[in-house]
Amino acid sequence: MQAVFVLWLAATLAFAAMQLTPGDPAQALLAASGATPREVAERRAKLGLDDPLSLQYARYLGDLARGDLGRSWLHSRPVSRMILEQLPSTFELALAGAAIGLGIGVGLGSLAAVRRSTWVDTVATTLAVLGLSTPTYWSGLLAILLFSLRLRWLPATGGGSLRHLVLPSLVLGFALSGSIARLVRARVVEVLGEPFVTAARARGLSSQRVLFVHVLRASLAPALTVAALQFGFLLGGAVVTESVFARRGLGTLAVEAILWQDLPVVRGVVVSGALAYVLVNLAADLVQAWLDPRLREELA
Amino acid sequence: MIEWAAPTRRPFLRQPVALTALAWLALIALGAWLAPLLAPADPQAADPVRALLPPGPGGVLGADFLGRDVLARLLWGGRWTLEMGALAVAVAVGLGLPVGLAAGSLGGRTDAALMRLVDALLAFPGLLLAMAAVAVLGTGLVSVAAAVGLAAASPYARLTRSAAVEVRGQPYVEAARTVGCSAWRIALRYVLPNAAPSLIAFAATQLGWVLLNGAALNFLGLGAPPGTPEWGAMLAAGRGYLRDAPWASVFPGLALALTVLAANLVGDGLQEAMRPQ
Numbered sequence: 124m125q126a127v128f129v130l131w132l133a134a135t136l137a138f139a140a141m142q143l144t145p146g147d148p149a150q151a152l153l154a155a156s157g158a159t160p161r162e163v164a165e166r167r168a169k170l171g172l173d174d175p176l177s178l179q180y181a182r183y184l185g186d187l188a189r190g191d192l193g194r195s196w197l198h199s200r201p202v203s204r205m206i207l208e209q210l211p212s213t214f215e216l217a218l219a220g221a222a223i224g225l226g227i228g229v230g231l232g233s234l235a236a237v238r239r240s241t242w243v244d245t246v247a248t249t250l251a252v253l254g255l256s257t258p259t260y261w262s263g264l265l266a267i268l269l270f271s272l273r274l275r276w277l278p279a280t281g282g283g284s285l286r287h288l289v290l291p292s293l294v295l296g297f298a299l300s301g302s303i304a305r306l307v308r309a310r311v312v313e314v315l316g317e318p319f320v321t322a323a324r325a326r327g328l329s330s331q332r333v334l335f336v337h338v339l340r341a342s343l344a345p346a347l348t349v350a351a352l353q354f355g356f357l358l359g360g361a362v363v364t365e366s367v368f369a370r371r372g373l374g375t376l377a378v379e380a381i382l383w384q385d386l387p388v389v390r391g392v393v394v395s396g397a398l399a400y401v402l403v404n405l406a407a408d409l410v411q412a413w414l415d416p417r418l419r420e421e422l423a
Numbered sequence: 424m425i426e427w428a429a430p431t432r433r434p435f436l437r438q439p440v441a442l443t444a445l446a447w448l449a450l451i452a453l454g455a456w457l458a459p460l461l462a463p464a465d466p467q468a469a470d471p472v473r474a475l476l477p478p479g480p481g482g483v484l485g486a487d488f489l490g491r492d493v494l495a496r497l498l499w500g501g502r503w504t505l506e507m508g509a510l511a512v513a514v515a516v517g518l519g520l521p522v523g524l525a526a527g528s529l530g531g532r533t534d535a536a537l538m539r540l541v542d543a544l545l546a547f548p549g550l551l552l553a554m555a556a557v558a559v560l561g562t563g564l565v566s567v568a569a570a571v572g573l574a575a576a577s578p579y580a581r582l583t584r585s586a587a588v589e590v591r592g593q594p595y596v597e598a599a600r601t602v603g604c605s606a607w608r609i610a611l612r613y614v615l616p617n618a619a620p621s622l623i624a625f626a627a628t629q630l631g632w633v634l635l636n637g638a639a640l641n642f643l644g645l646g647a648p649p650g651t652p653e654w655g656a657m658l659a660a661g662r663g664y665l666r667d668a669p670w671a672s673v674f675p676g677l678a679l680a681l682t683v684l685a686a687n688l689v690g691d692g693l694q695e696a697m698r699p700q
Binding site: 128129132133136137140141143252253255256257258260261264265267268272352354355356357358359360362363366367377378380381382384386389390392393396397400 | 539540542543544545548549550551552554555556557558559631635636638639642643644645655658659662665666669672673676677679680683684687688691
């Protein structure tokens with residue numbers, strides 16, 4: 124229910140925002156070709172821009188519910204199709220980035236917690252705050268400089284192959300790992316102090332078993348929820364990373380659309396971003412329920 | 424495994440890392456403020472002879488593809504970056520604080536309605552929300568700051584609310600209510616001063632986020648007009664000459680990364696200084 128409300132509000136805000144945008148889109152579209160005022164008026168009518176606002180809004184929501192995001196003003200193609208075309212590339216990047224970010228983040232975070240107040244902790248927390256602070260558009264350029272231009276190991280730009288995915292996903296993953304590592308560290312430190320850990324140790328379980336089976340599991344469930352909240356960051360990071368490595372994807376689509384004032388496309392990307400965010404968080408809730416025995420019983 | 428001591432509180436002035444970070448922020452601010460005096464050259468003056476000049480006697484940080492001095496542009500760029508960052512944090516606080524305070528102090532239906540709105544705003548991925556806002560507001564310093572500030576407002580509202588709710592349960596607030604203080608008086612007189620430290624610490628952390636994303640908009644070409652000395656835009660402009668003149672991109676990126684890092688470290692330090700014992 125909350126998810127539906129969030130989506131509705133996101134869609135409505137996107138609609139309102141686009142209404143507030145100054146300038147006449149029909150005018151903007153036809154300006155280059157030197158159209159007459161009459162042609163502009165005809166285009167306005169065709170785009171439905173002269174209809175009352177309530178009608179435009181109702182039409183927009185109805186279309187949205189059917190998965191119709193309208194047509195691009197620039198390319199006059201369905202926005203949903205343009206988004207679907209770019210989705211695999213961005214999805215691939217986001218997924219690889221998330222996997223790397225979670226891997227590094229959980230590893231660094233739990234290592235720092237277990238070896239707390241030692242040099243390992245210092246190194247791990249320093250790496251985490253570096254990940255948090257380094258702009259992907261800078262680390263990306265450094266990576267291109269080192270691995271593509273100097274060492275010539277990997278291609279600098281473009282997409283389509285696994286080799287093209289390595290640098291962008293590493294850059295994105297490193298940026299994501301910072302916040303995850305900090306979170307996991309705090310959570311593991313907390314769990315290490317819980318009575319059930321002492322109990323497990325008292326039963327004679329080995330340190331490794333306690334850490335991997337009991338502590339990490341108890342730490343990961345809430346960490347996952349916050350990692351899912353980081354999905355928004357991941358999406359934004361993917362946008363910038365695509366631009367750095369000149370990859371096609373939703374990010375490049377959105378940037379072009381903003382520069383050309385192609386509002387249906389901007390709106391489409393924003394609404395589908397919100398949809399993806401809601402779905403990911405829903406999935407995270409389910410996984411958390413599966414990881415946490417208390418919640419699992421509640422659901423069953 | 425459980426003998427570790429609880430995290431201790433350390434006064435801000437006794438944290439060397441946080442103090443160094445604060446000094447760096449002050450240095451950047453000073454450099455930006457005194458840019459007209461300090462800059463070795465006009466940041467906009469193109470000089471074909473100096474194009475792609477490496478760092479050295481001709482220019483400490485070299486020159487970009489148009490022969491513009493990188494150090495001069497870096498100093499002037501700090502101005503743009505810090506003004507944008509300060510303005511954006513002001514927007515985030517200006518929007519988030521009243522909403523969070525109202526929700527946390529009034530409770531009930533107002534709380535539920537406001538927080539629903541905040542949650543929905545949170546559901547927009549931050550940078551995407553800022554990009555959408557730029558699409559509406561147009562490009563330039565003020566709209567980038569407004570866009571990024573808007574995107575940063577909802578976490579601020581959430582934090583303010585939870586701080587307000589926490590303070591609201593305290594006995595002295597109960598007492599104030601009993602003697603007939605209005606909700607607004609309690610919010611401003613008791614809740615706000617008590618929540619202020621954590622709100623300030625969070626604002627410092629948010630400065631880092633805001634700088635990162637403001638520069639990202641500029642990097643994407645959605646911010647300052649072309650040619651403006653701004654760190655993100657400089658990074659993007661130098662990208663085409665990465666092989667021959669990496670300094671034109673590397674130095675603005677380094678300045679930005681260090682500044683964001685400093686903001687994060689100051690935020691961490693403030694949080695550590697206020698950790699409950």
